[in-house]
Amino acid sequence: xxxxxxxxxxxxxxxxxxxxxxxxxxxxxxxxxxxxxxxxxxxxxxxxxxxxxxxxxxxxxxxxxxxxxxxxxxxxxxxxxxxxxxxxxxxxxxxxxxxxxxxxxxxxxxxxxxxxxxxxxxxxxxxxxxxxxxxxxxxxxxxxxxxxxxxxxxxxxxxxxxxxxxxxxxxxxxxxxxxxxxxxxxxxxxxxxxxxxxxxxxxxxxxxxxxxxxxxxxxxxxxxxxxxxxxxxxxxxxxxxxxxxxxxxxxxxxxxxxxxxxxxxxxxxxxxxxxxxxxxxxxxxxxxxxxxxxxxxxxxxxxxxxxxxxxxxxxxxxxxxxxxxxxxxxxxxxxxxxxxxxxxxxxxxxxxxxxxxxxxxxxxxxxxxxxxxxxxxxxxxxxxxxxxxxxxxxxxxxxxxxxxxxxxxxxxxxxxxxxxxxxxxxxxxxxxxxxxxxxxxxxxxxxxxxxxxxxxxxxxxxxxxxxxxxxxxxxxxxxxxxxxxxxxxxxxxxxxxxxxxxxxxxxxxxxxxxxxxxxxxxxxxxxxxxxxxxxxxxxxxxxxxxxxxxxxxxxxxxxxxxxxxxxxxxxxxxxxxxxxxxxxxxxxxxxxxxxxxxxxxxxxxxxxxxxxxxxxxxxxxxxxxxxxxxxxxxxxxxxxxxxxxxxxxxxxxxxxxxxxxxxxxxxxxxxxxxxxxxxxxxxxxxxxxxxxxxxxxxxxxxxxxxxxxxxxxxxxxxxxxxxxxxxxxxxxxxxxxxxxxxxxxxxxxxxxxxxxxxxxxxxxxxx
Numbered sequence: 001x002x003x004x005x006x007x008x009x010x011x012x013x014x015x016x017x018x019x020x021x022x023x024x025x026x027x028x029x030x031x032x033x034x035x036x037x038x039x040x041x042x043x044x045x046x047x048x049x050x051x052x053x054x055x056x057x058x059x060x061x062x063x064x065x066x067x068x069x070x071x072x073x074x075x076x077x078x079x080x081x082x083x084x085x086x087x088x089x090x091x092x093x094x095x096x097x098x099x100x101x102x103x104x105x106x107x108x109x110x111x112x113x114x115x116x117x118x119x120x121x122x123x124x125x126x127x128x129x130x131x132x133x134x135x136x137x138x139x140x141x142x143x144x145x146x147x148x149x150x151x152x153x154x155x156x157x158x159x160x161x162x163x164x165x166x167x168x169x170x171x172x173x174x175x176x177x178x179x180x181x182x183x184x185x186x187x188x189x190x191x192x193x194x195x196x197x198x199x200x201x202x203x204x205x206x207x208x209x210x211x212x213x214x215x216x217x218x219x220x221x222x223x224x225x226x227x228x229x230x231x232x233x234x235x236x237x238x239x240x241x242x243x244x245x246x247x248x249x250x251x252x253x254x255x256x257x258x259x260x261x262x263x264x265x266x267x268x269x270x271x272x273x274x275x276x277x278x279x280x281x282x283x284x285x286x287x288x289x290x291x292x293x294x295x296x297x298x299x300x301x302x303x304x305x306x307x308x309x310x311x312x313x314x315x316x317x318x319x320x321x322x323x324x325x326x327x328x329x330x331x332x333x334x335x336x337x338x339x340x341x342x343x344x345x346x347x348x349x350x351x352x353x354x355x356x357x358x359x360x361x362x363x364x365x366x367x368x369x370x371x372x373x374x375x376x377x378x379x380x381x382x383x384x385x386x387x388x389x390x391x392x393x394x395x396x397x398x399x400x401x402x403x404x405x406x407x408x409x410x411x412x413x414x415x416x417x418x419x420x421x422x423x424x425x426x427x428x429x430x431x432x433x434x435x436x437x438x439x440x441x442x443x444x445x446x447x448x449x450x451x452x453x454x455x456x457x458x459x460x461x462x463x464x465x466x467x468x469x470x471x472x473x474x475x476x477x478x479x480x481x482x483x484x485x486x487x488x489x490x491x492x493x494x495x496x497x498x499x500x501x502x503x504x505x506x507x508x509x510x511x512x513x514x515x516x517x518x519x520x521x522x523x524x525x526x527x528x529x530x531x532x533x534x535x536x537x538x539x540x541x542x543x544x545x546x547x548x549x550x551x552x553x554x555x556x557x558x559x560x561x562x563x564x565x566x567x568x569x570x571x572x573x574x575x576x577x578x579x580x581x582x583x584x585x586x587x588x589x590x591x592x593x594x595x596x597x598x599x600x601x602x603x604x605x606x607x608x609x610x611x612x613x614x615x616x617x618x619x620x621x622x623x624x625x626x627x628x629x630x631x632x633x634x635x636x637x638x639x640x641x642x643x644x645x646x647x648x649x650x651x652x653x654x655x656x657x658x659x660x661x662x663x664x665x666x667x668x669x670x671x672x673x674x675x676x677x678x679x680x681x682x683x684x685x686x687x688x689x690x691x692x693x694x695x696x697x698x699x700x701x702x703x704x705x706x707x708x709x710x711x712x713x714x715x716x717x718x719x720x721x722x723x724x725x726x727x728x729x730x731x732x733x734x735x736x737x738x739x740x741x742x743x744x745x746x747x748x749x750x751x752x753x754x755x756x757x758x759x760x761x762x763x764x765x766x767x
Contacts, residue, residue: 051094051736051762055127057646059089060688063130063755066140069742070147073098074417076738077426077466078149090127095762097737098466101726102137102432105474106719107745108757112489114719116572116579120727125741125759126584129689132755137470137744138435145418145438167384168399174387175333182384186223187305190379192325194441200330202312203321206434206446214293215321219302219460220429220443225324227251228300229307229372231364232314233275237265243317244270244277246292247364248299249372255365256299260285261292276362293320303461309342309371323445328374332386332394340394346370348393349377349386421466431456432470449473454725458732469729473718492573493543497562498525498532500555509533515595516549516680517542517653534565540685541591541653544577549680581683584761588643589684590636590656590664592674594627626651635677639666646688655684730763737763 071087076095078084086092108130115122133140171177180189194204203210233245242263248256260277262285270277296318300306307326308314315322329339332349343355350373354366378386391397413423418438421428430439431453434446443464447453450471457469500509506522513519518538525532537543543564551562564573580586629645636642636656640663646655658664667674667681674681730739743757 051764053090053092053095053127053738053760053762055090055129055760057644060129060646061690062089063132063689064089064758065131066133066135066143069131069758070144070417073100073144073740074147074149077417077421078424084149090760092738094736095738097463097734099463099729099733099737099739100468101471101729101739101741102140102468102744103471103474103722103726103741104137104744105472106722106743106756108743108755110719110745111743111757114716115489116576117716117720118723120723120730121741121759122579122583122585124584124727124730125739125761126587127760128585128687129758129760130755131742131744131758133744135744137432137472137742138437140742140744141430141435141437141468145416147417149415149417149420170391170397170399171384171387174391174395174397175335176383176387179333180383182382184382184385185379187225187227187326187375187379188221188223190326190331190375191221191305191442192327192330194323194444196330197323197325197441200312202325203315203319205321205323210321213319213321214297216297216300216323217302217456217459218304218323220427220462220464221303221305221324222427222462225303225305226301227305227307227326227372227375228256229368229370230311230314231308231362231368231371232317233271233277233362233364234313234317235263235267235271235275235277236269237263237267239265241317242267243289243292244275244282245364246296246314246318247368248296249365249368251372251376253369253372257295258365259287259292259295261287261289264289274362289319293318296320302459307372307375309345309367309374310339311371323442326375328371328378331375331378334395342367342370342374345374345394348390349374426466427464428466428468429464430468430470432468433472433475435470450722450725454728457729463734463737471722471725473722489540489576491565491567492540492577493520493537494565495535495537495543495546495562496525496532496565497535497546497550497560499530499558500533500560501558502526502529502531504531504533504556506533509535512555513537513542513546513550515593516545517593518648539591539653540577540580541682544682544685545593545680548682577685580685580687585687586684587661588658588664589688590658590667590681591653591684591686592627592632592636592656592679592681593653595678595680627654632656635674635679636663636667639663639670655688730761733763735764739763 068087068089072090072092075084075087075092076098079086079092111118111121135143167177167182192200192202196202197204198207203213205213205215228251229249231247232243234241235244236242242265243261244263245258245260247258250256260281262282267279267282270279272278300322303324304322305324305326306322307328309328311325311327315325328342328345332340332345334340343353346352346354350370352370352373354370355362381389387395391399413419416438418428422440427443428439429443429445430437431445431447433448435444437444445456447456450473453469453471457467495513497509497513504524506524509522509524510519513522513535516537519535519542520538521536523534523536525534535543535546537546546562547564550560553560627647628651629647632645632654633642636658639658641659642656642663643659644657646657648654656664656667658667664683668683671681726741733739739761741759743759745756
């Protein structure tokens with residue numbers, strides 16, 4: 001409705017003074033939701049269906065829980081050819097990737113308190129729902145990945161188990177087959193997991209003893225990632241073993257780096273017999289350990305896989321942390337943790353002689369190349385084939401004829417969500433604070449700050465199928481606000497009106513203002529000669545319409561003024577309301593009520609009289625008329641495609657969801673035409689997931705001008721940085737990614753319940 005609109009004087013003089021008549025039963029608002037759901041559940045998921053996520057209308061104002069969130073993520077990750085059903089509360093089509101951002105320590109209240117500075121969150125996500133969970137981000141993720149996948153067809157992954165039952169006992173119990181299986185796999189199957197790195201004392205970021213190690217931040221790797229062979233030589237100094245030479249070869253066997261290094265401390269023993277290093281070789285060397293670290297960081301691409309033999313010793317000498325490693329001493333496994341020497345493996349598997357007696361000491365380029373070729377040889381064959389080809393030469397085993405295969409008694413494959421994703425080959429990654437998650441540690445990257453999480457995610461050359469990012473800046477920050485909806489928005493639901501006759505009562509005020517929207521409370525403010533009222537609407541739209549329609553109306557001979565309270569929270573109310581009406585959630589939504597009055601050809605025809613405390617005036621029976629979905633669709637379809645109609649609780653008001661913002665704008669500009677059909681409208685302001693701006697609260701005393709001070713500037717700055725980071729994450733997502741942001745407020749016994757917020761959007765082209 002036009003902001004300058006005023007109700008016609010003949011109507012305003014008689015507003016709201018006649019009792020409401022009861023009409024027949026209205027159409028329940030869930031009827032529209034059920035019809036919408038049944039229509040959309042049958043949509044063919046063909047390639048021409050626009051990728052989108054749509055929340056069913058009857059769930060818009062209901063909070064979702066962990067179970068419903070898991071339902072959505074399972075469908076997004078395992079839908080398609082499998083039999084995982086669509087979620088019960090939304091419709092999802094066309095997703096190819098999934099990205100979840102967990103912001104711990106921020107609640108729904110905090111979001112609306114800092115609404116104006118959260119530009120990315122409020123404009124990029126068109127679905128917003130309350131989220132109820134008392135779990136931390138770690139507990140929530142554990143619950144999701146440990147959840148059972150119901151209705152999923154048995155995956156055809158048990159063929160290897162059937163083949164294993166036919167193997168000879170010697171092969172079936174062999175340590176290599178036990179670890180890696182029988183089938184041929186890509187390089188990523190042989191990368192050491194985080195658990196193995198920790199157990200075998202490899203340099204790992206965050207573990208004690210490796211604090212001063214340089215860290216190579218890497219992207220997630222795939223089977224197409226390049227392999228690099230690495231080998232180092234050390235000498236003995238007064239501080240222990242230190243680096244004296246490093247060699248790096250690429251996948252083609254080309255030497256990229258072969259550098260002598262001057263130790264920082266005095267050398268006690270050059271270990272020439274093993275290292276080949278002599279005092280003369282290091283006499284003029286000026287290259288330091290730090291120089292070599294920088295060289296390696298420049299030479300290695302972000303998705304590099306390092307290969308070496310006992311490579312943990314090389315990394316310790318380099319004081320370097322790299323997450324993606326293949327160790328050939330652990331690839332060609334032996335019983336009880338024993339390991340083969342590199343020269344033995346090279347001789348048997350490659351037919352190559354290295355570290356011969358003719359040469360004094362080891363040659364690191366030769367050793368690095370041997371380790372690389374051993375890994376490539378293992379990958380080119382299946383683990384079973386490697387064992388069969390070298391069973392006697394390497395492991396000293398033979399297969400006796402009398403041995404008979406036994407029947408496999410392995411249990412059926414796990415139906416846990418995380419396990420199913422792994423069996424299907426769906427890449428999953430987690431970046432955030434160190435957490436105890438039911439995920440392979442090789443797919444976790446632990447970081448201390450949100451800045452590091454963002455940088456690591458954006459450096460990836462390829463986006464994982466299912467990525468989870470944990471932002472934890474607010475984890476240790478005290479509660480940002482009271483655990484209720486923001487006072488800033490709630491105060492915008494209130495108007496002051498008057499003057500009224502001294503004996504005007506609350507009942508008349510309520511009947512006067514309810515034509516604009518549902519009224520929650522009315523508080524009479526009496527002075528010696530005049531009466532005013534504070535009217536508290538349930539929705540922002542009610543207060544907005546009251547300001548537009550009733551300011552200047554004449555009631556019982558008194559010209560009434562309607563205005564908002566003036567306090568700290570309402571100084572910039574016009575800016576806030578403009579942002580609310582144009583954000584992603586409300587961009588295509590319109591609010592409407594319908595008035596019931598009589599008209600004549602010459603205009604409005606006041607009829608009858610109604611006495612109020614002795615005051616007589618021409619009275620028109622003005623009230624909100626009960627609405628129907630069919631009637632609203634018929635009326636508003638002339639302005640654009642109406643996707644759905646959401647009726648209010650008692651059918652007295654409704655939200656119209658247009659297919660685009662142009663339809664909404666056309667309806668707003670056609671307020672005169674709609675007024676003739678007895679509709680009054682305004683752009684939607686209240687977020688769709690909030691049924692009332694004041695749920696179960698006592699009325700606020702807005703006559704008291706003492707308000708909570710604005711949040712500390714440091715907190716505002718943190719919220720702004722968090723929003724910018726979320727925006728950068730969203731921008732870097734590939735097309736057709738289901739993007740979810742969860743604002744989690746962990747509640748304790750000392751803190752009242754504070755709901756979180758779930759924001760959903762399908763990233764599309766040019767987002």
